[in-house]
Amino acid sequence: MQEIELRPEEFALFRTYIYEKVGIALSDQKSTLIKGRLNKRLNQLNLQSFRDYYDYLLKDENAEELSLFVSAIATNVTSFFREGAQWKWLEQYLPQLIRMKSEKKIRIWSAGCSSGEEPYTILMFLEQHLHDFDTWDIKILATDISTKVLKHAIEGKYEAKGVETLPSEIIKCSFERNKNAQSYYQIKSSLREKVLFRKYNLVTDPFFFKNKFDMIFCRNVMIYFDDVTRHDLIGRFTTLLPKGSPLFLGSSESLTSHRESLKLLGSSIYQRL
Numbered sequence: 001m002q003e004i005e006l007r008p009e010e011f012a013l014f015r016t017y018i019y020e021k022v023g024i025a026l027s028d029q030k031s032t033l034i035k036g037r038l039n040k041r042l043n044q045l046n047l048q049s050f051r052d053y054y055d056y057l058l059k060d061e062n063a064e065e066l067s068l069f070v071s072a073i074a075t076n077v078t079s080f081f082r083e084g085a086q087w088k089w090l091e092q093y094l095p096q097l098i099r100m101k102s103e104k105k106i107r108i109w110s111a112g113c114s115s116g117e118e119p120y121t122i123l124m125f126l127e128q129h130l131h132d133f134d135t136w137d138i139k140i141l142a143t144d145i146s147t148k149v150l151k152h153a154i155e156g157k158y159e160a161k162g163v164e165t166l167p168s169e170i171i172k173c174s175f176e177r178n179k180n181a182q183s184y185y186q187i188k189s190s191l192r193e194k195v196l197f198r199k200y201n202l203v204t205d206p207f208f209f210k211n212k213f214d215m216i217f218c219r220n221v222m223i224y225f226d227d228v229t230r231h232d233l234i235g236r237f238t239t240l241l242p243k244g245s246p247l248f249l250g251s252s253e254s255l256t257s258h259r260e261s262l263k264l265l266g267s268s269i270y271q272r273l
């Protein structure tokens, strides 16, 4: 493989482009990371320089290459029942949510859902804790910028090692297993049907939503965003949450703005005021 250099002026082009398109603010140190992670891609595309790759990105109308670029520089790491304290909190909150509902309808957004473990965990959780789960109309909107992770999420197949650490009643209740493919588990179809997976860029795509959500999860997504992008996105989330409803962030994330509309309840859970 030919090693292609990333010149400072080329890095500057990517920095501006990726900030405008995805809200990711790249520090100078990320130059080495971009060079290392994208060299293989340039070789695959038969491109001679990062400038050529930049031009290629600009011509990519469906944003497929942008999606690959983001996957190369950001992390898609996720897992079932990530951020354990938040699920404990949700257990306490669920009776209140049920009391608030005039219809048996729950709508949740998993924003930056990666390969699907987060939206499926929400359903597993509800299946375990709502005694009349089957009688509820539950829909999860699960969005991500990366086509690659969304493909995995829609399929809902997960390696045994990531599933077998879950309690056995959840494995029994929420997964199916093919006798001929013992190395993975698949989320059962009745749960998969409750999730609508969509490609969606949280920074540049329009907020087209007609209805509000009972809760929003946007965990470990805004870590790369700068304050302006974060502030803007949180402001838009608040318009989609009815009073009293929770917004879940990642455990390393906290809000420095919007204190008048969101109150910290602990464990990076914020309540719409």
Ligand SMILES: C[S@@+](CC[C@H](N)C(=O)[O-])C[C@H]1O[C@@H](n2cnc3c(N)ncnc32)[C@H](O)[C@@H]1O
Pocket: 021, 022, 023, 070, 071, 074, 075, 076, 077, 078, 079, 082, 111, 112, 113, 114, 115, 118, 143, 144, 145, 146, 149, 200, 201, 202, 203, 218, 219, 220, 221, 250
């Ligand atoms: C670390 S994963 C978090 C997955 C899950 N929320 C969790 O906490 O386990 C971050 C995800 O955010 C997505 N992402 C990054 N920037 C985005 C943007 N501008 N719009 C939508 N998704 C984005 C990435 O593709 C990645 O799948």
